[in-house]
Amino acid sequence: MNKNSSKKTPPVAASDVGRAAFCPHFLELKQQGHTPSKQAQYLMKQGSQAHADFNQSITRAKSKDKRCYIASYLYGIDDPRTESLRQFRDKKLLPHKAGRFFVSAYYRTSPFIITLAQKSSMINKLLNTAINGFMTKIKDLNNNKNKGDS
Structure with missing residues (x-):
């Protein structure tokens, strides 16, 4: 040996x-x-x-990440709707790999989208409609979840 x-x-x-x-x-x-x-x-x-x-x-x-570019642009940085989207990001998206990928892509593209929205009232209206629709879906999901808890 x-x-x-x-x-x-x-x-x-x-x-x-x-x-x-x-x-x-x-x-x-x-x-x-x-x-x-x-x-x-x-x-x-x-x-x-x-x-x-x-x-x-x-x-x-990290948990107090204030970024939410599009909602901040549309509603304001401290608006309750912006905060609602941040909570959705933190609780529903970030815990999952696909959600983290989506958030990362969002952070890369949203400044460009905001620039386009600032230059075009049509894009601004589309963006507003899309985010308001998304907010409605989030509220519906939360309401359905709360009804199931009772």
Whole structure:
């Protein structure tokens, strides 16, 4: 049997690689069975909490996404109809891969659509009719859901 194949080195966890970037001797010390000092453990705990806080703030910022270009153009950024469409996006579209694809395509194309609507009253009317029709469908879906809950 070959000397090199008798013992396999276990894979290194990504978090350990990160720690090794901070302390180049970390992996060697861990392999030798050394444990971090109390002060190092305290500092690692503080660092982990800072990372968790940062990640939570990013998640909160994402959930308060104010973009809804076409509705903001038609109704205003703080209009209840615009907020209703944002909620539809967040609750119904974003949880699904196809919904995320649709939202991404919408964000890429809607500024162009708004530019066209600003230049053409006919396109503006069509856009208004389409969004109002969509709003009606959303209200109908919500009303039917609420009737089924009773």
